[in-house]
Amino acid sequence: MQQQSLDTIFDEYMKKESLFQNKNLLSTNHNPKNLPHRNKEIRSIASLLAPSLKGNKPSNLFVYGKTGTGKSAVIKSVTEKLREKGEENGTEVKIVYLNCKLRKVADTEYRLVAELARKFGKEVPSTGLPTDEVYERFFDALDDDKRILILILDEIDSLVEKTGDEFLYNLTRVNEELKNSKLSLVGISNDLSFTNDLDPRVKSSLSEEELLFSPYNATQLEDILQSRADKAFVEGVVGGGVVQKCAALAAQEHGDARRAIDLLRVSGELAERSDAEKVRGEHVDRAENEIDRNKVLEVVESQPRQSQAVLWSIINLFEDRDEMIQTGEVHSLYEEVCRTSGLNPLTQRRVSDLISELDMLGIIQAKVTSKGRYGRTRLIKPAVSVNVKNQVKNLLKEKYYFG
Ligand SMILES: Nc1ncnc2c1ncn2[C@@H]1O[C@H](COP(=O)(O)OP(=O)(O)OP(=O)(O)O)[C@@H](O)[C@H]1O
Ligand SMILES: [Mg+2]
CATH class of the missing domain: 1.10.10.10 (Winged helix-like DNA-binding domain superfamily/Winged helix DNA-binding domain)
Structure with a gap:
């Protein structure tokens, strides 16, 4: 009997047609190739990093802007293209991307430098060496590599909060010691006042170039959502006004594309769970509640x-x-x-x-x-x-x- 009802659950599930065609396109881990309304930023960053293709060191760059404005997505997309171009042209550029919010990578200066040394194939024990020694191993490895390294420190504010700005100071000085290689830093932060508290030397060095990502407005968010929704959902299942509603709600929250995408995905999931044939405005309302609830609970837990x-x-x-x-x-x-x-x-x-x-x-x-x-x-x-x-x-x- 029990077996039978289990059977029914799975069979019924298999019979149901999903509203999604490719839900992954609405996941926050997906890096879309097409980033509407970020052309200007993409071009600026690309021009800035282009000298690396001829073996020259690009200026350091500090990218900032509120959460969900596409900073990480743009950097990933531009550097991926740069990597490909480097391979094509035979001047390979080494690109290392670190998300400093990930605890196991960046909660101490030691761990961070050890992680970098490892990215260059050096063995470093997870504790025990003097920090100077770990720096030395990293710098040696970097110099042996004889390349331009573009080091992207995403969520750089959380790094400085945890370890201070000593590490950044050391990195901004490293080019004086290197003979064969050069290091360029790209720092990314959604804390708009982050550089104010930095050591002035670190600040001026990191911010050789600065780029602000401004919030998206409702129309821009609509385009962004539409470009992702078209391929994520089965054709015709997103009801009229749904994309607009998600965009408008996210625009109220400082133009956050992540929130807009989350709203649309959760709306779709809720519609699917309630056996609706289409995603409608009421699902967006429920999605908004659900997302807010989860956010509050998460904050309380932390x-x-x-x-x-x-x-x-x-x-x-x-x-x-x-x-x-x-x-x-x-x-x-x-x-x-x-x-x-x-x-x-x-x-x-x-x-x-x-x-x-x-x-x-x-x-x-x-x-x-x-x-x-x-x-x-x-x-x-x-x-x-x-x-x-x-x-x-x-x-x-x-x-x-x-x-
Ligand atoms: N122009 C765009 N087109 C399509 N998707 C976008 C665009 N901008 C942002 N997104 C998507 O919105 C989400 C948030 O973007 P991203 O992670 O780049 O924001 P961020 O500025 O790095 O935010 P945070 O400061 O919180 O890290 C991602 O899923 C990203 O793919
Ligand atoms: Mg980011």
Whole structure:
């Protein structure tokens, strides 16, 4: 009997026609060849890196712009073409792409340089050598290679946050030591103020050239989505207005193409799961909710326990009263929560900082009021829908044992 019903599930699934023709084209790992509305940026970067084809060192380049504006996609596409051209012309350019957000690659200076040395075929133990020695191995290997190296450090801000800018300083000086090879750096960041905090020498060296990627507007996002949707979905299953709706929603969120693509993919998945024949506006609404919920849960999970305890207190206070809460009240309940869950309570000042951070993350809303019966104080409440709030509460309770 059980076997039979399993059979039915699989058979029915096989019978169903998917709405997608090639869903992979809407995955964030897919690197499209065609990048509408980035011609200018593609041409600038290509002209800048072109000297490498004649064995000359391109200027260092700093690329910045908000999240989802196509920085990584453009760099990957241009450097891939450069690699091909180099092979064709016999002046091979070495291109190394590192995403500095990946923890195992770039959480210490040692690991990062070791990883680079390994990319040149040098053995480096994962710990134990003096860092200078690891640099030396990397520089030797680089010089033996007798080529131009273009080193792309994507999400470079998270690197500097973790390891400081010593590493960048050393890299920007390396050409003085190399005899046969030359190194060009391409740094990419979505933190627009990133270079402000750098050592001025590092800053001026990294930013020999700078390129800003501005946010896409709704019409541009529509073109981008359409170019990907046409091949990703079965013809005719995307209902009228769906692409436009995804584009408009993502345009409101600082023109983020990643969000637009996620919205369209999740809308398609939801339509498929509910056996709809077409993707419609209502699926986009549901997709938006689902994506936001996952994002909030992810952020909550990544918070330190202290911050989770503060959030737990806010949610509970708000549930009991359903009106905005004051910092002092949060602190009192938080101290109680600390007692029962074995945390060392922080001062009210620190708790106040954590409240500001949660506010910045968009999980709660905290606004200063200067009049009325409260005097000058901050009034706080959760900033997510009731449904998401309940899920956050369950998460904190079940996974982190609050309450
Ligand atoms: N012009 C475009 N045409 C087609 N797809 C695009 C375009 N711009 C961006 N995308 C797609 O949008 C998503 C986000 O782009 P990308 O990863 O390049 O953003 P980013 O600027 O590097 O963002 P972050 O700062 O968050 O790393 C990717 O899936 C990418 O393929
Ligand atoms: Mg990127």
